[in-house]
Amino acid sequence: MARPGETDDRESRPARDTTTTITRTGTPGIGGITATGPGHPLPTPLLATNRVGQHVRVPKTAExxxxxxxxxxxxGELQEGDALPPEAVLMEQFGVSRPTLREAFRxxxxxxxxxxxxxxxxxxxxHTPNxxxxxxxxxxxxxxxxxxxADIHTAHTHLEPTAIRLLATTATDHTLTTLTAHLTATDHALTTPTPDPTDIHTRHLRFHTLxxxxxxxxxxxxxxxxLRHILDATTPDTPTPIPDLxxxxxQHTTHHQLLTHLTQHDPDAAETLWRHHLTTTPHTPHQPTTPLDLLGE
Incomplete structure (x- = not known):
């Protein structure tokens, strides 16, 4: 206790920092997480959200x-189809055991x-993200x-025309050339003596994808x-038949009309046409209560 008029040294000294420093005690070689012991704090924003006594989960080495x-x-540092080094090489690189490496693989x-x-x-x-x-x-x-x-189809018929509207404002010459080449090839397929409906239908689906x-x-x-993937993968009791010629x-005429709107950069006409096209195709569920069923019995 300081006497009157005096200053207590304990009060004038800065308070000791009692903040707990969370350190990364990891395995050598794992993406730069190699620090051990004090002096390697986590980023400040993360420290600021922690409180004394709060449990902090330390990631497993396999993670x-x-x-x-x-x-x-x-x-993109690893590409589709690239082979990872042998297990022995990766074990040495990461400094981990075989069970740990295989857990990471799983x-x-x-x-x-x-x-x-x-x-x-x-x-x-x-395999790149798909x-x-x-x-x-x-x-x-x-x-x-x-x-x-019907719920999924409704969502799709609201979103895809919006994408088409955006495309009408941003379509480049390269994009228009690609779409034109595809429709021209379909023109030729339709003018053969005996057009194959399955082939034409596949070409139409490809146009949607493009x-x-x-x-x-x-x-x-x-x-x-x-949404299109989910609709195409559904397994109703009676699959949607291939449309007749x-x-x-x-449908092919509609695709040409859309290309015209895209070429003219007319988003209103493109969106209106495509919304009508989607709502009148055979993909439209005829039974609104038909549940999504990808697993079957």
Missing amino acids: LVAAHLRRQIVR VLESEALISVRRGAHGGARV GDVAARYTALVLEHRHTTL LLDTTTNHTLTMITSM PTLRH
């Missing part, structure tokens, strides 16, 4: 290995980022929620492609 490889795949396999073949001539090969994988999981969520085909692939908004393209010719 760190998986995160490092996942980062390389997503960032994590990446569950995300469809690699496929692993066992045996003397096996190994792990890279929208079909996301679509399959989305379909499971929708089926679990008892979603109907439209979405050339849209400049990747998010909108991903969502609409996922008069119907296919009418």
Whole structure:
């Protein structure tokens, strides 16, 4: 206790910093997470959200290995079909045991980022992120929620015309040339003595895919492609038959009309035409209460 008029040294000294420094105690070689001991704090924003006594989950070593490889795949450092180094090389690189490495592989396999073949001539090969994988999981969520085909189709017929509207304002000469070449090839297929309805129908589906692939908004393209994938993958009791040739010719005419609107950069006409086209195709569910069923009995 200081006497009157005096200053207590304890009060004048700065308070001791009692903040807990969270350090990364990882495995050498894993994506730069190699620090051990004090002096390597996590980024400030993360520290600021933690409180004294709050439980902090430390990632397992296998998760760190998986995160490092996942980062390389997503960032394009590893390409589709690339073979990962042998297990012995990766074990040395990451400084981990074989069970830990294989656990990391199982994590990446569950995300469809690699496929692993066992045996003397096996190994792990890279798969880049694929929208079909996301679509399959989305379909499971929708089926679990008892979603109907009409519900999915309604969402699709609202979103795809929006993508077409955007395409009408951003279509480049290269995009228009690609679409024109595809329709020209379909023209030739329709003028053969005996056009194959299945072939023409496949070409029409390809035209839909080309439209979405050339849209400049990747998010909108991903969502609409996922919905189309789900609709195409449904297994109703009576599959939608291939349209007859008069119907296919009418659809082809609509595709040419859309190309004209895209060439003229007319978003209103393009969106209106495509919305009507989608709502009048055989993909439209005739029973609004038909549930999504990808799993079957």
